[in-house]
Amino acid sequence: MKNTRREVDHLGEVIVPIESPFGAHTWRGVQNFPVEMPGHILGDFEQLVRSLISIKLACANANRDAEFLSEPEYLYISRACTEILGWKDYRKAFPVHILQGGGGTSSNMNANEVIANLANSLASEAGQPDLQIDSIDHVNLNQSTNDVYPSASNMAISIVTKQLIDSVDALANAYHDLREKFGEAPRLARTCLQDAVGTTFDELFGAYELGLSRNVRHLEHASSELLELSLGGGIVGQIDATPAEYRAALLPHLRSVFDDTSIRLNPNKADAAQNADGILRFASELEILAHNLIKQARDLRFLSSGPEGGIGEVFLPALQAGSSAMPGKVNPVMPEFVIHCSIQTIASVSAVRMATDQSELDLNVWEGVYNYNLLTSVSLLNTVIAAFTSKCIVGLEINEELNLQRSQVSTAKLTKFAQATSYSEAISQMADH
Numbered sequence: 001m002k003n004t005r006r007e008v009d010h011l012g013e014v015i016v017p018i019e020s021p022f023g024a025h026t027w028r029g030v031q032n033f034p035v036e037m038p039g040h041i042l043g044d045f046e047q048l049v050r051s052l053i054s055i056k057l058a059c060a061n062a063n064r065d066a067e068f069l070s071e072p073e074y075l076y077i078s079r080a081c082t083e084i085l086g087w088k089d090y091r092k093a094f095p096v097h098i099l100q101g102g103g104g105t106s107s108n109m110n111a112n113e114v115i116a117n118l119a120n121s122l123a124s125e126a127g128q129p130d131l132q133i134d135s136i137d138h139v140n141l142n143q144s145t146n147d148v149y150p151s152a153s154n155m156a157i158s159i160v161t162k163q164l165i166d167s168v169d170a171l172a173n174a175y176h177d178l179r180e181k182f183g184e185a186p187r188l189a190r191t192c193l194q195d196a197v198g199t200t201f202d203e204l205f206g207a208y209e210l211g212l213s214r215n216v217r218h219l220e221h222a223s224s225e226l227l228e229l230s231l232g233g234g235i236v237g238q239i240d241a242t243p244a245e246y247r248a249a250l251l252p253h254l255r256s257v258f259d260d261t262s263i264r265l266n267p268n269k270a271d272a273a274q275n276a277d278g279i280l281r282f283a284s285e286l287e288i289l290a291h292n293l294i295k296q297a298r299d300l301r302f303l304s305s306g307p308e309g310g311i312g313e314v315f316l317p318a319l320q321a322g323s324s325a326m327p328g329k330v331n332p333v334m335p336e337f338v339i340h341c342s343i344q345t346i347a348s349v350s351a352v353r354m355a356t357d358q359s360e361l362d363l364n365v366w367e368g369v370y371n372y373n374l375l376t377s378v379s380l381l382n383t384v385i386a387a388f389t390s391k392c393i394v395g396l397e398i399n400e401e402l403n404l405q406r407s408q409v410s411t412a413k414l415t416k417f418a419q420a421t422s423y424s425e426a427i428s429q430m431a432d433h
Contacts, residue, residue: 002018003017003018003019004016004017004018005017005018007023007024007027008024009023009024009025009028011024011028014027014028021092021093021113021114021117021118022093022095022110022113022114022117023113023116023117023135024113025105025106025109025110025112025113025135026095026096026106026109026110026113026114028106029096029097029100029102029105029106029109029110030095030096030097032100032101032106033096033097033099033100033101033106034097035095035097039376040097040098040099040372041091041094041095041096041097041098042090042094042095042096042097042098042107042110043089043090043091043092043093043094043095044091044098045098045156045371045372045375046090047156047159047160047375048152048153048156048371048375049090049094049111050085050156051151051152051153051155051156051159052107052108052111052148052149052152053081053084053085053111053115054081054085054155054257054258055148055151055152055155055231055254055257056077056081056111056112056115056139056148057077057078057081057082057085057253057257058250058253058254058256058257058258059141059142059143059148059231059250059253060074060077060078060081060139060141061074061078061249061253061256061257062142062246062247062249062250062253063141063142063246063249064078065245065249065253066243066245066246066248066249067245068141068142068243068245068246069138069141072123072128072131073131073133073138076119076120076122076123076126076128076131076133077115077116077119077133077138077139079119079122080115080116080118080119080122081115083118083122084114084115084118093110093114094107094110094111094114095110096110097368098368098371098372099368099369099372100368102145102365103145103146103149103363103365103367104145104148104149104150104153104365104367104368105145107145107149108140108143108145108148108149109135109145111139112135112136112139112140113135115135115139116133116134116135116138116139117135119133119139120132120133142234142242142243142246143231143234144233144234144235144241146230146233146234146235146236146237146273146363147229147230147231147232147233147234147237147269147272147273148231149367150229150230150272150273150276150364150367151229151230151231153279153367153370153371154226154227154229154278154279155226155227155229155258155263156371156375157223157226157279157282157370157371157374157375157378158223158224158226158227159258160375160378160379160382161219161223161282161378162223163382164219164378164381164382164385165216165219165220165223167381167382167385167386167389168212168215168216168219168289168385169212169213169216170385170386170389171212171385171388171389171393172208172209172212172213172216174389174393174394175205175206175208175209175212175393176205176209177394178201178205178393178396179201179202179205179206179209182201182202182205182398183200183201183202183205183206184200184201184202185200185201185398185400185403185404186198186199186200186403186404186407187199187200187201187204187313187398187403187406187407188403188406188407188409188412189203194411195406195409195410195411195412196411196412196415197411197412197415197416198407198408198412198416199407201398201403204299208296211292211296212292215285215288215289215292218285218288219282219285219286219289222278222281222282222284222285223282224262225278225281225282226278226279226282227260227262227263227264228264228265228266228272228278229254229263229264229265229266229272230265230266230269230272230273231250231254231265232246232247232250232265232269233266233269233270233272233273234269236270236273236362236363237268237269237270237271237272237273237274237362238269238270239269247265250265251263251264251265270362273362273363273364274359274361274362274363274364275359275364276356276359276364276366276370277356279352279356279370279374280352280353280356282374283349283352283353283370283373283374284349286345286349286374286377286378286381287345287346287349289345289381290341290342290343290345290346290349290381291342291346293338293339293342293381293384293385293388294338294339294342294343296335296338297334297335297336297338297339297342297388298335298339300314300316300332300335300392300396301332301335301336301339304316304332304335305332312399312402313398313399313402313403313406314396314397314398314399315396315397315398315399316332316334316335316392316395316396317334317391317392317395317396318330319333319334319391320333334387334388334391334392335388335392337384337387337388338384338385338388341380341381341383341384342381342384344377344380345377345380345381348373348374348376348377349373349377351369351373352369352370352373352374354369355369355370410430414426414429414430417429
């Protein structure tokens with residue numbers, strides 16, 4: 001027992017590891033929701049932890065302005081939050097399972113206890129050991145898991161999406177560069193995988209570019225909608241459960257702490273507590289992006305097939321050996337990487353949809369599913385899109401001679417003839433030959 005300490009909550013006494021920066025609520029959560037594989041604890045999701053701590057700092061600022069916290073209480077809570085935001089690793093301090101029961105209470109209390117313990121330590125070091133900051137009475141003052149956790153979730157998802165949007169934009173720009181390089185080069189279009197008409201690479205790459213540009217616009221809009229937060233709503237959106245002075249002070253501090261003037265507070269707190277349509281809309285846009293990526297990757301995989309027995313109209317950068325048994329074989333690994341990650345994203349969005357359907361009565365409690373699947377998917381897509389752009393699209397070449405030859409096949413010629421005369425004349429011409 002030398003390496004443990006005693007903590008107490010309303011259920012009784014809890015023995016926690018002595019060096020743990022958290023308390024009884026967190027430790028009960030760790031024991032109730034055991035983690036048996038990496039990547040599943042709150043601390044693995046850095047931006048979610050940072051959003052939780054930033055919200056606690058903004059709330060402390062508002063409580064100080066409204067004179068619900070004394071100056072010393074505020075001082076050490078704010079110092080603790082600032083110090084935590086500077087940490088490089090959150091896994092030891094935030095060990096609760098991301099897919100916990102209880103609507104995020106364990107995550108909220110994990111943040112409250114880490115802040116309170118550090119604040120008390122800082123106060124003691126500063127010669128104020130009698131100043132006791134409580135995780136609920138002070139750190140969680142005028143808050144509830146019901147408004148804190150979904151707000152932190154929305155902020156985290158919106159923030160990490162900025163990098164994804166930049167990556168999608170960079171991929172669109174890479175296709176634009178291909179248009180400038182190869183745009184006038186002729187190629188044979190296919191419909192139903194059969195010969196169609198002569199076209200150009202400008203039309204192929206241009207369609208990819210425009211589709212991604214739409215993805216960017218729609219992701220920007222969907223992520224901006226997540227910035228309408230439920231904070232100030234207390235329990236199940238009862239606005240009169242939190243003091244008006246605190247609510248009035250809250251928004252400026254949220255905008256300051258997150259450095260984002262587009263943050264808003266939902267005026268209907270009951271709506272914010274019950275409805276997750278903003279999350280669902282964002283997830284849907286993520287899924288649409290995944291489907292667009294699959295289409296592009298499949299096209300390039302098909303067009304680059306060969307080199308002797310396939311289509312062979314596009315050359316992808318050779319990145320690694322494609323077989324342990326067939327010498328010289330090179331596979332289209334980057335398009336296949338894109339397809340793998342996009343399929344996983346679509347599956348994750350399905351989980352989000354199912355979780356949204358589980359919302360009932362006065363509170364949606366499935367943020368764990370949203371956080372795990374959306375934060376993971378955004379990170380996954382950001383990684384794969386950046387790799388796809390730099391390792392595949394930037395180095396893509398075309399077989400100009402073969403594309404020119406195929407763009408002049410009989411179907412293409414007959415179609416031009418039909419456009420100049422008639423379909424019947426073209427059929428007759430085809431029969432004569």
